[in-house]
Amino acid sequence: MSELLARHRAVMPAWLALNYTEPIEIVSGKGNRVIDGEGKSYLDFFAGILTNMIGYDVPEVREAVERQLATGVVHTSTAYLLRGQVELAEKIARLSGIPDAKVFFTNSGTEANETALLLATYARKSDQVFAMRQSYHGRSFGAISVTANRAWKNNSLSPLNVHFLHGTDRHLTQFTGLSDADYVKACVDDLRHVLATSVSNDVAALIAEPIQGVGGFTMAPDGLLAAYKEVLDEQGILFISDEVQTGWGRTGSAFFGIQNHGVTPDMLTFAKGLGNGFAVGGVVARGDLMDAPHAVGLSTFGGNPISMAAANATLDFVLDHDLQANAARTGAIIINGLKEAAERLPVVKEVRGKGLMFAVELESPAQASRFMEETKKAGLLAGKGGLYGNAIRMAPPLTLTVDEAVEGLGIIVTALETINAEAAAQ
Numbered sequence: 001m002s003e004l005l006a007r008h009r010a011v012m013p014a015w016l017a018l019n020y021t022e023p024i025e026i027v028s029g030k031g032n033r034v035i036d037g038e039g040k041s042y043l044d045f046f047a048g049i050l051t052n053m054i055g056y057d058v059p060e061v062r063e064a065v066e067r068q069l070a071t072g073v074v075h076t077s078t079a080y081l082l083r084g085q086v087e088l089a090e091k092i093a094r095l096s097g098i099p100d101a102k103v104f105f106t107n108s109g110t111e112a113n114e115t116a117l118l119l120a121t122y123a124r125k126s127d128q129v130f131a132m133r134q135s136y137h138g139r140s141f142g143a144i145s146v147t148a149n150r151a152w153k154n155n156s157l158s159p160l161n162v163h164f165l166h167g168t169d170r171h172l173t174q175f176t177g178l179s180d181a182d183y184v185k186a187c188v189d190d191l192r193h194v195l196a197t198s199v200s201n202d203v204a205a206l207i208a209e210p211i212q213g214v215g216g217f218t219m220a221p222d223g224l225l226a227a228y229k230e231v232l233d234e235q236g237i238l239f240i241s242d243e244v245q246t247g248w249g250r251t252g253s254a255f256f257g258i259q260n261h262g263v264t265p266d267m268l269t270f271a272k273g274l275g276n277g278f279a280v281g282g283v284v285a286r287g288d289l290m291d292a293p294h295a296v297g298l299s300t301f302g303g304n305p306i307s308m309a310a311a312n313a314t315l316d317f318v319l320d321h322d323l324q325a326n327a328a329r330t331g332a333i334i335i336n337g338l339k340e341a342a343e344r345l346p347v348v349k350e351v352r353g354k355g356l357m358f359a360v361e362l363e364s365p366a367q368a369s370r371f372m373e374e375t376k377k378a379g380l381l382a383g384k385g386g387l388y389g390n391a392i393r394m395a396p397p398l399t400l401t402v403d404e405a406v407e408g409l410g411i412i413v414t415a416l417e418t419i420n421a422e423a424a425a426q
Helices: 003-011 059-070 083-096 109-124 141-145 180-197 224-234 257-261 287-291 305-320 323-342 365-378 402-425
Strands: 026-030 033-036 041-044 101-106 128-132 161-165 205-208 238-242 267-270 281-286 348-353 358-362 383-385 391-394
Touching: 041 402, 059 305, 083 101, 083 281, 083 305, 101 109, 101 287, 109 128, 109 141, 109 205, 109 238, 109 267, 109 281, 109 287, 161 180, 180 224, 205 224, 224 238, 224 257, 281 287, 305 323, 323 348, 323 358, 323 402, 358 365, 358 402, 365 383, 365 391, 365 402
Parallel strands: 128 161, 128 205, 205 238, 238 267
Antiparallel strands: 026 033, 033 041, 101 281, 267 281, 348 358, 358 391, 383 391
């Protein structure tokens, strides 16, 4: 055990998980690569859990932060006007497509989802909320209550009355073999049945990830969330799209994941990649919803001048370099390559994803752990997830080049071939 690992275990919570049998310390990075404390270089296909969205040591972001630091002001609180906050909110409101949108900045996705749930329950005067099975929305009291993954739930108590819907569970017996259209119909029928049997009037909202992050990048077929929204609209139920992992063009086919379903939500939450490593999250919502609560509110650190400088520079970089198109281009190379390889590798149960957000589901958690060690050895960082702990999820920076996509694909396929050979020999 390394000295740093021993010190970590002595003072950090036991539930704070670390990747790898021998965890690494990342000490530097440039472009889409990082270097650990032993000097080993890795192509980063996990980006700090989808957070280093445009890679490392980006001059535009560094210079924006340095300009703000040079003013001597790193914090004022929201009791004063913040130019960077207003400028970023204007951009996000425009990009969201939500009419008359307003934005509130937080420190994280968890806080963003808590805020959205507060706005929805206040507006509807109801504690009843719909969420999706296999979902993950954060680690706080309210966010855990709308999380439907037992591995991440520490508490059955809840401030909300939650009912979980189908939409990402096509592996279940009752849905096996259904076409997209028939699966959507079955899910909508179930939603109507839940409305008729399990709730009283005035459900507040449905909160849903267009692609489930911790769930292993499972996703509803395009159009399901639009079909759900049609039913919700009949009763005035609000729709919250959790874009903490799917925002800013990562799916390649849309700037926000919900747009793949042809839906404009009532609220949209964001975090992770927007600050390219600086802490920023938030909610964009219809103005009437955002303005409604009667009590005073603020976020001491949310939207601070440093994070706003980083986020403005990051979002401008994404738009100026059309990184959504790059995600579509490089993601297709990897996803198509993985699907082709999967045809000859029985250990691969499924390849799924959109753009630079893709996953490989293996037969067991042990195989997923084995994959992590093999790719680490070969110089590539990946992540694990999935309801059953057997999915590898990868989301490189949106700046990934074609050459790096090909390189990463080669490392992944080689690792899968090794695991497949080991399984065949047993």
